[in-house]
Amino acid sequence: xxxxxxxxxxxxxxxxxxxxxxxxxxxxxxxxxxxxxxxxxxxxxxxxxxxxxxxxxxxxxxxxxxxxxxxxxxxxxxxxxxxxxxxxxxxxxxxxxxxxxxxxxxxxxxxxxxxxxxxxxxxxxxxxxxxxxxxxxxxxxxxxxxxxxxxxxxxxxxxxxxxxxxxxxxxxxxxxxxxxxxxxxxxxxxxxxxxxxxxxxxxxxxxxxxxxxxxxxxxxxxxxxxxxxxxxxxxxxxxxxxxxxxxxxxxxxxxxxxxxxxxxxxxxxxxxxxxxxxxxxxxxxxxxxxxxxxxxxxxxxxxxxxxxxxxxx
Ligand code: PMV
Numbered sequence: 001x002x003x004x005x006x007x008x009x010x011x012x013x014x015x016x017x018x019x020x021x022x023x024x025x026x027x028x029x030x031x032x033x034x035x036x037x038x039x040x041x042x043x044x045x046x047x048x049x050x051x052x053x054x055x056x057x058x059x060x061x062x063x064x065x066x067x068x069x070x071x072x073x074x075x076x077x078x079x080x081x082x083x084x085x086x087x088x089x090x091x092x093x094x095x096x097x098x099x100x101x102x103x104x105x106x107x108x109x110x111x112x113x114x115x116x117x118x119x120x121x122x123x124x125x126x127x128x129x130x131x132x133x134x135x136x137x138x139x140x141x142x143x144x145x146x147x148x149x150x151x152x153x154x155x156x157x158x159x160x161x162x163x164x165x166x167x168x169x170x171x172x173x174x175x176x177x178x179x180x181x182x183x184x185x186x187x188x189x190x191x192x193x194x195x196x197x198x199x200x201x202x203x204x205x206x207x208x209x210x211x212x213x214x215x216x217x218x219x220x221x222x223x224x225x226x227x228x229x230x231x232x233x234x235x236x237x238x239x240x241x242x243x244x245x246x247x248x249x250x251x252x253x254x255x256x257x258x259x260x261x262x263x264x265x266x267x268x269x270x271x272x273x274x275x276x277x278x279x280x281x282x283x284x285x286x287x288x289x290x291x292x293x294x295x296x297x298x299x300x301x302x303x304x305x306x307x308x309x310x311x312x313x
Pocket of ligand 1: 021
């Protein structure tokens with residue numbers, strides 16, 4: 001009999017407002033992008049093989065017993081086994097993803113959440129979202145030392161969240177769905193470096209950066225109300241203002257400014273960088289009728305890929 005393959009997935013995410021300042025305790029809003037997904041499948045392996053992890057996008061296969069826990073996927077596998085009190089199974093776990101890496105869409109977290117779901121399901125005890133989120137937070141610390149926790153939360157719960165570090169996440173109900181165009185600048189950027197640079201600047205001039213963080217926190221609060229009321233014009237203005245403040249914080253990039261300008265000129269209600277910046281993606285809030293025009297403008301301005309996401313449908 002052919003053994004059955006067990007598959008689990010996890011979504012991409014995008015931050016609507018509040019990246020970076022969320023690390024310093026201010027609120028932020030993030031939403032899952034459910035049409036883009038990371039996948040993990042597990043099937044039984046040969047006797048005494050232990051767990052073999054096949055990371056297709058990395059072009060790498062490795063046995064859990066041969067790698068240290070500084071490898072994020074190995075760390076997640078160990079965390080799942082510890083949580084369940086289960087011995088290492090003889091199994092093959094295969095991972096793949098639609099998400100661009102190093103772009104602010106949470107690719108590393110989505111892969112580790114999919115892996116945790118699939119491995120725990122294979123072991124007969126699927127872990128709940130809050131546990132998966134906590135495990136993914138531990139793994140994220142490998143990627144950058146001081147994660148706020150927003151990425152693991154939005155991806156593990158797969159719900160829009162209003163997030164304040166250290167507080168239980170609040171799930172947002174989106175009554176009026178809205179459309180985002182996500183555009184990749186083609187510039188790979190490291191979350192670790194960007195977060196470390198902001199920390200360094202904050203340490204050098206704390207009162208200046210605290211004011212920026214406070215302003216962005218106020219934007220996130222206003223954005224929450226705008227999302228709640230379906231006030232999309234207002235949400236667009238808040239995107240623009242958030243982008244300005246991120247640029248002042250030093251995490252924008254010439255190409256991100258170019259893409260956000262192009263989106264606005266082509267009729268987007270607002271646009272901003274999303275995630276840690278210095279490269280990666282921008283998001284543009286668009287009316288369904290302007291999706292094509294904004295997409296063309298983004299490509300003409302150098303976007304290497306675009307994705308259309310309907311949020312809250
Ligand atoms: O992983 P990214 O690029 O989406 O960045 C995460 C958001 C930050 O606020 C920059 C960092 C964090 O831990 O919240």
